[in-house]
Amino acid sequence: MSQSRTASPDSDPARRTVLAAGAAMVALSAAGLPLAAASPATAAPVEADPAPAVPRGTTSWHRYVQGPSSRTVRPVAVTASAGDVRRPEALLGRGGATTVLRRPEPADPPRWPRGTTAEASSSHAGNNGNDGTPRTYDATNAVDGDPDTFWNDDTQGAFPDTLTITVPAPRRLSGITVLSNSDGVPTGFTVEVWQDDAWSTVATVVDNDVIQCAVPFAQPVPTDRVRITVTGVQDTPRGAFTRVNEVWPAPVEAVAAPSVTVDFGKVVVGHPRIRFASASANSPGVRLAFSETVECLTDRSDFTRSDQAGGAGRGTDQFAVPARGTTWTDRKGHLRDGKVYADGLHGFRYLRITLDALPSDAPVAQPWGTVEIDSVDLDFTAYLGTPGTYRGWFLCSDDALNRYWYGAAYTNELVTDTFRQDDVDPRGAWSASLEGRLVLHDGAKRDRDPYVGDLAVSAPTLYLTHDDAAAAARNVLADLADHQRADGWIPPASINGYTLPLFDYPLGWVTCSWDYVLYTGDRSYAVRHHPNLVKVLDTWYPSVTDSSGLLSKGLNGTGGYGDYAFLGRTGRVTYYNALYVQALDNAASLARWLGHTADAERWAGRSREFARAVNAHLWDDSAGAYLDSSTGAVRHAQDGNPLAVTNGIADAERAAAALDHLDATTRRPYGNAFMDNDTLFAEASQRVYAFTSYPEIVARFRTGRTASALDQIRRTYGWMDGHDPGVTHWEGIGTGGSLYEGAYTSMAHGWSTGVLPALTHELLGARPTTPGYTGWEVRPHPGDVAWAQGRLPTPHGPLGVEWENTASSFTLTLQVPRGTRGTVFLPAADPAHTVVRDGGRIVWKGRPAAGRGVSVAGDRLEVTGLGPGSHRLGVTRYKR
Incomplete structure (x- = not known):
């Protein structure tokens, strides 16, 4: 994401962020659930409140899946037509009729006399x-x-x-x-x-x-x-x-170019295809304009890669229709003789087809004549997510949360695609080492380049839905490691020939590498890239560490380096340092797993030192929050404060104060803004990134603020779900809930899908704790949600989780795959008067039953050693 964009990757590059993945964050104590004292003194279990009448079952979640049923995707409606158009609805491929567009040959325009x-x-x-x-x-x-x-x-x-x-x-x-x-x-x-x-x-x-x-x-x-x-x-x-x-020396009224606009119902991505039945003999042209929103739909596409590469298409894709008709698939390149250019692949919801041609395309294409069209569809290129492909799923009693979860899954499917030279960012992003490989791009329509910062969110989303495509993350991570600089710096993406200077993204490579291993258990990746880990953490980041023991942007020639949003901040920045603590902790876990004890101890020790330095130099006691930067105007950012909470830098008192400050200063109807004032740039306090909101949502869940976490989800994702184009998650939200960069804004961006891992890991409560899910935990945060169920794909088979929460009881059911073992944290506001049953056996009644691994963990009861098979744990309370 960015404040502004230009065609130059040097002056105004594509920008990204790094978020702490939920599975790698340090868990803080979570508040217990209110369980009413309603059972008799005999501790007999109380009658459970009836569950809401919401469809449940192993296939009930299928109705939320957004992906198309096949790679041929057809529009669902005709939204507009103009000029001389007959039977526009025939473009939907129904009824056997054709759509006809007609336009008369225009007269020559008036000219100024010679010498003007x-x-x-x-x-x-x-x-x-x-x-x-x-x-x-x-x-x-x-x-x-x-x-x-x-x-x-x-x-x-x-x-x-x-x-x-x-x-x-x-x-x-x-x-x-x-x-x-x-x-x-x-x-x-x-x-x-x-x-x-x-x-x-x-x-x-x-x-x-x-x-x-x-x-x-x-x-x-x-x-x-x-x-x-x-x-x-x-x-x-x-x-x-x-x-x-041009200015013509006479008033000439325009003859409306005939056009038809079709709606595909949601954002799709791929190669548009038009079946032309016939045309007049003069090679009439058609121009295709694409947009993700009605607001930005004009005679020009909301975005074209050709604009970033020189503007060959003048904002539209062109084709000249032969008289005999043809089936045309929009592919990148000129039709012939360097004329009639098309961009190829597009991400869009709305498509406008106009009988018209660029003046420079004559005589290959003419802006007049007759064109007859059979139908329009799309060759869908991204990951085809159908109910049969989901290896992980989620369902709960709140219909809106279900929509947001599957909207995130679909958004991520749109960016899971093959890296192809013809449709990646033209600003130096193509790389022979990635060509033909499955990757996670950043956006469906743009920039279509795999950024490691985006993977911090989009990769966990992928692992929790379609882990069979985990290679899309590994391919990117391995490729960036292979392009590591001699000084240890790791590039953020292939853009600009792997040279785009970002300060934070090498840390993103570290955290994303840990996530990849945590979810997949891929030891070969960890072994191969451990030297890259050492080099970036022990060579490059020490070169930008100041005498206070903090990262400081500006050292070692990094004054011009950017970050996920290319923000104009320098010196000691809380976000960079909190992310460094996360990266060091993740690297220590990875090294410990591989048996590199010295590396693990060194990085863990440095993490503790940096955490102390953050608290010593970046905490603003007057605001009760961490400073965005120790340099310049005083402000407090969403990116740094929640990371300080989730990574264990903040103690309970500071964590509560920081989250209170964000509540008081950044709350908007469409989410929480990423800055508390406008000292960094105009309207910074009005801009919302779902991307930087993800760690804040996680921090709220993990500090017992489940109600505020769900409220933030409902405001942020409810806004995007309820506004055009619907379903998919936006790159950024601007003032008043607008598209933050106008038509340039990507409305389907993988880095905004954090609601999916947040709901799975925090609401449902299940997440891996050791590589490959050999260890896992379940720590639900139900809030006002009555029940939830889901499945997490693991290398050992699915981990099934289901719970019901009422005013008087909590029931958790697990299906544990072989080769794994985990821990459950059950709500217990009053452990001394709580009964826990495993199946029909009491394992806790004010104290643990003999031989059972149950203990008090804050306001929860910790049940350890849960191995393969089925487990049903019930929590009730009895009177004092």
Whole structure:
């Protein structure tokens, strides 16, 4: 995620974060569940309250699965049509009819006489295209007769700007036409003519939103000069500017290009496919525009990779339809002769098909004629998640939580895909070492590059749903390790030829490597990459450690390094140091498992030292929270404070204070913001990342704040689930619940799926504790949820967990696979007056039964040594 994006990975790269995976976080004591004193003194179990009437069973969760049933995905509705279109609903492939789009051949546009000149008050500097051809953006482009060139002002919102056109001799004008780009439409402008040695206003345009804007004058005017003053512009992610392609010396009304918009029902990813029945003989063109949301659906796609690589497609994918018809699959490249470009793979929900062509694509494609279409569908390329492929699942009494869990699973399926040169981020991300391998990309539509920070969330989501695809994480982790620098630094992704300088992501490689081994038990990976672990922790991070014993961004030439959001912070940052504590603890666990005792002891000791230094130098007693940074303005961040809680840096008092501070300062209707004020950048206190919210949600569960954890989930994921495009989880949420980077925002981003591991590991309560699930624990946090059940895939077979919670009892049922053994933490607010039964046998009644491993652990009862087979544990209370 980022504050802003450009096409340059050096100046404004793709940005990511690292989160502490739930399985690797240090567990804090969790509050007990309220169990009413309702049973007689004989300690007979009380009658359980009836469970809610919600469908349950081994297949009830199937109805929440969002993936398509096959790789051929069809749209579910036609949402709009414009111009001369017949039978638009036939695009859905029903009834055997065809959709017909017709557009008459346009007349030649009017031209200025030879010798006409143009000048402007400002012009954007020229540059070279990807092919090395010089490009200019000055005023003369507005009168050169070429609609593919344009005048681009360069005042970035400091309007008005003027464009003055001068003809060799006076002529009579009845009006003008302003032709612009869809991403630079002048929304307001005045038109003046030179008369009687003075400028005279002849037209004023307001609220313009069309590319071809005809401006008739009240009466014809003789003049030799026309001045257009731009007063209103679109605000785009790249700034506020206009792009005027042509000004014609007459008012020409546009003939509406016929178009049809179809809706696929949710975000999908793959190669669109259109079956053309026939076309007129002039090679009529079609232009495809894609969007994840209706809000950003225009005649231009909300995002195209070609824009980042030089803009060959001008924001749409093009095709020229042969007269005999054909089945066309959208693949990257030009149709022929360097013309008619398509981007290939897209992530989108809405698709607009328009009979039109770029002027530069003539004569290969023409913007007029007749096109007849049989149907539209998509060749789905990502992981195909059907009920039959889920090796882990979740279900509970709260329908909304179920939707969020499976929405996260589907979001993650969309980014689990093969690394292919034609559809990865064009900013230097392609790598021969990844080509053809299954990976976890960051987003479905962009950036489509595997970032290790994203894996901190998306990889556990994968392991808990489709662990048969765990190679998607291993392939990325191993590849990044193979590109480790000589000084120990590990790249965040393949982008920019593995050189994008991020400060925090080498730590993400450490935590994600531990997660991979924890969930899979893959010893060969751990053995092979232990030297990488040593090098990054013992060489690179010590080189950026200051005299106080904290990481400090700016040392060793890291002042220009970024982080997950390329935030402008330096010095001692709580997030970096709390994440370092996590990485050291994870590395120590991994080394201990491999038998590298000295490494384990060294890293564990350093972790304790850094934890003490964080508390000594970064705790802000006046706010009751950890500082974002010890340098610059005082602020407190969501990324650092929860990590200090989950990683055991904060004691119980500081943990409570920090979470209280976030509650008081960052709570929004659409989640919790990632900063408590705007000193870092404007509206930072309004921006929500589901991504950095994940460790906060975990921290709330683990400190006994289950109600606030569920509330934060319901606000954050409820907002995304209830707003277009629905189902999938957004890269970021902006002020008021908006798309935080407009059309550029990825609406299906794997790093935002933390609700899935949070619900499985914290609400259901089950998680691995040793590599390959040889050890596990179950520690439920039910809150207001009446029951939950689920299955966790392990290398030894599924671990099944089911519990019911009422006001007077708690029942937990386990199905434990062979080769594993675990511990259960049962709620017991008053252990001295609690009865625990294992099946029909009492194992605790105010004290442990003989020979049973049950003991008090805070406000829970710890039951150890649960081996393979079925276990049913019931908790009730009796009167004092």
